[in-house]
Amino acid sequence: MDLLTLALLLLVLLCMLLGAGLWISMSLAAVGWVAMTMVHPTPGLFLASAFWESTGSWTLAALPMFVWMGEILFRTKLSEELFNGLAPWVRRIPGGLLHVNILACGIFGSVSGSSAATCATVSKIALPELRKRGYDEDVAIGSLATSGTLGILIPPSIIMVVYAVAAEVSIIRVFIAGCLPGLIVMLLFSGYIVIWALLNPAKQPPQDARIPFLAKLRQSAQLIPCALLIIGVIGTMFVGWATATEAAAFGVLGSLLLAAVTGTLTWQSFLDSLKGATRLSCMIMFILAGAAFLTKAMALTGIPAALAQAVAAADLGPYGIIAILTVVYILLGTALDGVSMIVLTTSVVIPMVQHAGFDLVWFGIFIVLLVEIAEITPPVGFNLFVMQTMTGKEQTEVAMASLPFFLCLVLTVVLCTLFPVTLVTGLPEWLLAR
Numbered sequence: 001m002d003l004l005t006l007a008l009l010l011l012v013l014l015c016m017l018l019g020a021g022l023w024i025s026m027s028l029a030a031v032g033w034v035a036m037t038m039v040h041p042t043p044g045l046f047l048a049s050a051f052w053e054s055t056g057s058w059t060l061a062a063l064p065m066f067v068w069m070g071e072i073l074f075r076t077k078l079s080e081e082l083f084n085g086l087a088p089w090v091r092r093i094p095g096g097l098l099h100v101n102i103l104a105c106g107i108f109g110s111v112s113g114s115s116a117a118t119c120a121t122v123s124k125i126a127l128p129e130l131r132k133r134g135y136d137e138d139v140a141i142g143s144l145a146t147s148g149t150l151g152i153l154i155p156p157s158i159i160m161v162v163y164a165v166a167a168e169v170s171i172i173r174v175f176i177a178g179c180l181p182g183l184i185v186m187l188l189f190s191g192y193i194v195i196w197a198l199l200n201p202a203k204q205p206p207q208d209a210r211i212p213f214l215a216k217l218r219q220s221a222q223l224i225p226c227a228l229l230i231i232g233v234i235g236t237m238f239v240g241w242a243t244a245t246e247a248a249a250f251g252v253l254g255s256l257l258l259a260a261v262t263g264t265l266t267w268q269s270f271l272d273s274l275k276g277a278t279r280l281s282c283m284i285m286f287i288l289a290g291a292a293f294l295t296k297a298m299a300l301t302g303i304p305a306a307l308a309q310a311v312a313a314a315d316l317g318p319y320g321i322i323a324i325l326t327v328v329y330i331l332l333g334t335a336l337d338g339v340s341m342i343v344l345t346t347s348v349v350i351p352m353v354q355h356a357g358f359d360l361v362w363f364g365i366f367i368v369l370l371v372e373i374a375e376i377t378p379p380v381g382f383n384l385f386v387m388q389t390m391t392g393k394e395q396t397e398v399a400m401a402s403l404p405f406f407l408c409l410v411l412t413v414v415l416c417t418l419f420p421v422t423l424v425t426g427l428p429e430w431l432l433a434r
Contacts, residue, residue, distance in 0.1 A: 007303050010035055014344075024340050025283075028290030035297035050293035055285050062171060063161045063284060065248030068277035069233075070158075072255040073111055074121055075269045076262050085223035088216040094197035095190070096204070098135060101126055101143040102150075102189045106182065109151030111229050111251070115338075115375050119148025119386045127390060134205040137391075138401040139196060145387045145398055146405035147189060149372035152338065154182040155234060156248065159338050159371055162284060163364045166291065166346040171244040172237050174364045176428035181365055181416055184423065185372075188408040196404075225261070229254045238431060284339055291343035298347045321356050322417055325349065326370065333374020333381075341371060362416070362424045369413045376402045376409075 010031050017027035033047065086107075090099040101122065109118040123144045130140045152159040155175035164171040197204055233251040236242040242250065259265035316324070332341045353363050375383045378399050387398045416423050 105147035118151030142401035338371035
């Protein structure tokens with residue numbers, strides 16, 4: 001059987017298994033088994049070794065720790081303190097409290113690492129306050145749905161850990177590389193809100209009374225616990241005092257202390273956070289294990305190498321390849337979650353990307369940005385589901401409200417592609433070389 005026929009057969013089989021509702025991890029392993037039997041008489045040995053190597057990893061130990069940290073913070077008053085601490089500083093800016101959505105999601109995302117948790121937690125606090133004050137609901141919903149995606153772009157991020165493990169690159173480098181793109185996304189979101197507010201003054205509530213500077217500082221004191229946690233988790237990695245796994249452990253300890261100080265750490269909330277973290281971590285690790293076996297099988301068949309050579313022979317050029325991958329990932333995002341998108345495509349795409357001369361750290365941020373776009377792309381945009389639940393609106397309404405911010409994400413992808421060193425890979429190279 002030639003490689004093209006085998007590749008099409010495996011693709012059809014994978015689509016059939018996923019369409020039948022079989023778990024993603026089992027589908028990946030089954031397709032890997034079929035591929036392996038074509039080229040090796042004992043696929044079981046490869047299955048066992050792939051499952052062990054992909055899950056028995058010190059690097060991957062950071063994943064459940066970051067997930068658990070986010071679960072703990074999800075059950076604290078952190079989001080409420082964030083909103084109250086940030087609100088006094090943006091009341092006089094065109095758009096007012098809508099900017100708090102961006103800032104709060106950015107800060108909470110940096111300590112939770114989860115897009116859905118960031119969106120749900122900040123929305124729970126922000127939406128009632130914005131409705132009460134008379135802010136335009138469409139802009140409020142759109143900003144919350146898209147700003148929630150900052151949870152996977154601003155480190156630490158669960159998606160980044162999954163990509164770094166799958167692509168065998170440094171987690172810390174990927175974390176640092178996400179900082180500037182995350183800041184750019186926040187600035188573009190806030191810039192759109194300012195422009196919208198200036199063009200639609202009738203849809204703005206009256207400005208609040210001016211608050212004395214000392215009163216602002218007193219309210220902002222609520223940000224101190226969150227700031228200390230961010231410095232403890234991200235700062236120790238950036239200066240080289242801790243690995244990603246060690247920083248994740250510090251983050252869990254810090255979030256437990258924060259929950260204890262705020263009085264929200266009960267035995268029940270502790271058990272709920274542990275159960276939630278265990279379920280999500282096991283799901284991701286099982287998917288990674290299935291993907292690792294499929295990757296081995298694909299490597300032995302020679303399909304990824306042949307595909308990379310075919311793309312090179314087509315002479316599409318770097319931007320042509322990126323344009324095709326962008327379309328592919330956006331299409332995948334309409335049906336799959338971010339983790340599945342990464343593990344399903346890594347074995348085929350990484351050789352192609354390396355052959356084209358792209359930096360794998362930059363490509364990780366590129367994929368994360370596309371996953372962000374997928375989070376607000378119907379019909380399986382997770383953040384659309386979250387906002388649909390929070391507001392009771394139809395998914396199409398939430399998607400339309402998110403469209404301007406969707407375009408801001410697309411613009412960020414374009415900027416990071418045109419200026420990869422300046423916006424993505426330059427910062428980790430500079431910091432880690434010191």
